[in-house]
Amino acid sequence: MRTLFFLLRKEFLQIFRDKLILRVIFVMPIIQLIVLPNAANFEMKNISLSVVDRDHSEYSRKLINKFTSSGYFRLTDVSSTYEKALESIEKDKADLIIEIPQGFERDLIRENQSKMMISANAINGQTSGLAVSYSNAIIKDFNNDIRVEWIQQPRLNPFPVIEITSSNWFNPKMNYKYFIVPGVLALLVTLVGFLLTSLNIVKEKEMGTIEQLNVSPIKKYQFILGKLIPFWILGLVVLTIGSMVSLIFYGIFPSGSFFLIYLFAAIYLIALLGFGLLTSTFAETQQQAMFISYFFMMTFILLGGLFAPIENMPDWARYLTYINPVSYFIDVMRMIILKGSGMADLLKHFGIISLFAVVFNVTAILHYKKTI
């Protein structure tokens, strides 16, 4: 116990002496939480719209008005032909072209149907996908409007219309920040827990100090605990700073309990620290450790559902997320913060992350040797 205390004291002495790392630990969550959610906004606004109106009728004007007043589109170009409109896409002035053919209104009234064309610039697949789906919604809306308009003076038997309205649960205003902030928070805790641990242990190897420690009565468990406890504490500190930032800047207060978040983070950090330890047993230099950690971090994050929803992934990728501890943490953060989930809802998550903690640590400890 006494030895462990001295090891911890040495570790904290070193952490607090490394001013750069220390600053990064404290400044990183603040900056990332302020910048990332504001920049990475998936709601599309101001999609540049190019219009080719060859009908110039009341209906075509009405449709164009509906587009421009939706708030998603900004009319940047009006062309007389489709070819000219295409030029504006080539010059990156427009993201979407709607072409209304001649006789649009006439066909619509006479034949009860008409055609029009939407062309989207698909270089950015996400923008074009959203632009097309917004357009579809607007056109559908327009279609409903004119049909209701045609049924004049409803008689005894009104035209049956089923209107679909939706309300968004847990995030009523569909505020993207509510979705991304808990995820970024999870990411930051992961970074501290995983990256710093593996780097720190490898540093002892690289400096040769581990050789000195190995020829001493320090026990394996004391050395490992001496390395893991400081970063476990730092991880929770980062979580606390991050939670305060999200409360102050975004007004995000967990609907569920803070205690549950910390309890999960505590177990999650044990799992990640174990993984960091495992990484460090393979790496000989900090450069190697950095590279291995970076590889896993990227994979974990991209497959963790922070940006791309896991539900959208192909089956094989979904199976991969089952063995990704980060995805569970992001999920739990969102469930507790947005949904207010309680222990009963999170039992599965707690069980799995505890399993991760046991597997990673046991493997790491077995693999760590006090010899060279």
Place this chain on the structure above:
Amino acid sequence: MKAVVLENIVKTYKTKKSTVTAVDDVSFSVEEGELFGLIGPDGAGKTSIFRILTTLLLADKGSAKVLGLDVVDDYKKIRDIVGYMPGKFSLYTDLTVEENLEFFATIFNTTIKENYDLVADIYKQLEPFKTRRAGKLSGGMKQKLALSCALIHKPKILFLDEPTTGVDPVSRKEFWEMLKRLKAQGISILVSTPYMDEAKLCDRIALIQNGKIMKIDTPQNIVNQFGKNLYAVHSEKMFNLLNDLRDYKKTESCYAFGENHHLSMKDEEYNLDEIKSYLEEKGHRRATIKKIDPGIEDCFMQLMKK
């Protein structure tokens, strides 16, 4: 009881392409209270022997004992009683001199105060810099700190792996004086060095080359066993001189040694005047030949040839 006993130790390192035998059937022993030197060039297997003795490395074959404790079975006990100073400076560069010493004292369950008298000699020189970070010390200071850290738990035996490599001549001399004082306090010391001039400061030495021990004896005995006259030869054209001397039919060996070439002759009759005239024939003017006493390095070269 002997301080260190090695019996037929073999250690090989396997890579995909080849197997390197770093320690090849090495046996020797160190008496208690002895200052024993492992002398050999880089790559001779010195560090591997140290790591086996400090329980960091397992030997492939053979057995080793430190103060009667087996390096495999009693490794935990050994770690309590040995002081080890690895070849590479391996203290915490981001901790101060004092913090380093205190840390190594505490992990051995002791304090600086308790064993201060043991390190006092060395640590006194460091004390003016005790709040300086270890990384910012000079090479010699670093070695002194490392020695202090290895000593602070009052070890019964010290393992020093090339403690003076990369240290200036003055600090080297001081360092060896410290070792002598430690020896006087009854601590057994096993030290390795690539510097032959340090060999004569040891009680006994083992000359080691390519993982094999060539000779174990006191430095004086080793020198006495050279058994030949040795000459220092000098002329104006040193490079040609070396080749010409090696070409001479009665030459056994000739090596460049600083400003002279050390020459030893075959057992048959030879004559210094004969050599001189041979050299003059080869165009060496003002060549001098002087008889000298052989050093450890000459013995090493001779043994290497065998």
